[in-house]
Amino acid sequence: MYTTELSKTAKIQNLEDPKLLEAFEARVAADEFIEPKDWMPEAYRRTLTRQISQHAHSEIVGMLPEGNWITRAPSLRRKAILLAKVQDEAGHGLYLYCAAETLGTSREEMIEALHCGKAKYSTIFNYPTLTWADIGAIGWLVDGAAIMNQVPLQRTSYGPYARAMVRVCKEESFHQRQGYEIMITMANGTPEQKRMAQDALNRWWWPSLMMFGPPDADSPNTAQSMRWRIKRETNDELRQKFVDITVPQADFLGLKVPDQALEWNESKGGYDFGEIDWEEFYSVVRGEGPVAKERMEARRKAWEDGAWVRDAAAAHEEKRRARKAA
Numbered sequence: 001m002y003t004t005e006l007s008k009t010a011k012i013q014n015l016e017d018p019k020l021l022e023a024f025e026a027r028v029a030a031d032e033f034i035e036p037k038d039w040m041p042e043a044y045r046r047t048l049t050r051q052i053s054q055h056a057h058s059e060i061v062g063m064l065p066e067g068n069w070i071t072r073a074p075s076l077r078r079k080a081i082l083l084a085k086v087q088d089e090a091g092h093g094l095y096l097y098c099a100a101e102t103l104g105t106s107r108e109e110m111i112e113a114l115h116c117g118k119a120k121y122s123t124i125f126n127y128p129t130l131t132w133a134d135i136g137a138i139g140w141l142v143d144g145a146a147i148m149n150q151v152p153l154q155r156t157s158y159g160p161y162a163r164a165m166v167r168v169c170k171e172e173s174f175h176q177r178q179g180y181e182i183m184i185t186m187a188n189g190t191p192e193q194k195r196m197a198q199d200a201l202n203r204w205w206w207p208s209l210m211m212f213g214p215p216d217a218d219s220p221n222t223a224q225s226m227r228w229r230i231k232r233e234t235n236d237e238l239r240q241k242f243v244d245i246t247v248p249q250a251d252f253l254g255l256k257v258p259d260q261a262l263e264w265n266e267s268k269g270g271y272d273f274g275e276i277d278w279e280e281f282y283s284v285v286r287g288e289g290p291v292a293k294e295r296m297e298a299r300r301k302a303w304e305d306g307a308w309v310r311d312a313a314a315a316h317e318e319k320r321r322a323r324k325a326a
């Protein structure tokens, strides 16, 4: 339902009214926000629905790896912070579903697409959280990568998505700091705690770099999304920025980034880094990630378990309407 179908997209574009298309392109080029009731090309609507719904699904599925640690957090303070963070992710998912709904697809349709495996969510959430240090690494690296990607999305051309991103980014930056603070504590703790912190960095580093998507040369959506200012920076540009910011943070922790090829490149003013295992990335995208099956089972179960709440809300609304009409 949401995957790119470039041949169809090209056909749709040829059917658009050239005058409307030209006016739309001019508005985007002038950095105006496009709003739900404005005319927009069908391919723009589709790619936004795809990206925003994938983003929403990621926030919701992303609650699972951390939710798994709420009862095992090492202190009441850590528990309260983690609980608040996981709740924030639920909120992000809800803003994003609302933003996607303004494009004409219902929340039920989006959720059905996730549950039947048609819609994607971020590869990163298909890896398991094995130790408490993973919660630090997720905040530091995964939220760090998410912010890197989402700050430019505050200026994305679709108004409801851009506005949702403003609040999301504020909360993500708190999330990143809480993760880094866990890493600081562990890296300066006992030798065993430092070893756990290094092990978490080793396991989360490469999957975090994959979050930015395929290299630009292999990204089917980037060129058009950059033209329509849905994306403001490319996958490779954001990945490079993330590496450049994060490597000194690892140095500060006294931890080693697990990449033999990592080296400062004076001429480009950034780090050179090793080849990402794209085979692994595509296999996780295909649904073959280490805990992909468990993630989808948990989401389907949550949806089924929550059916009574949705039914009760719908019955209440019906009663309210009937009372009003009487």
Ligand code: FAQ
Binding pocket: 002, 003, 004, 050, 051, 054, 055, 056, 058, 059, 062, 063, 089, 120, 121, 122, 123, 124, 138, 142, 143, 146, 149, 210, 211, 212, 213, 214, 218, 219, 220, 221, 222, 225, 231, 235, 285
């Ligand atoms: N995972 O042509 P591109 C978070 C797919 S939120 C899975 O480059 P695009 C918060 C892509 O859909 C994390 N699939 O695509 C949090 C496309 O599929 P299609 C989520 C991926 O859209 C923290 C195909 O590959 N953030 O972490 C991935 O231009 C902690 C070709 O790729 C967002 O969603 C991937 N990593 O660029 C929560 C941000 N990468 O349709 C809890 C918004 C690519 O061709 C705890 N999204 N694919 O079949 C974006 O910025 C973009 O959609 C990209 C991909 C950059 C992810």
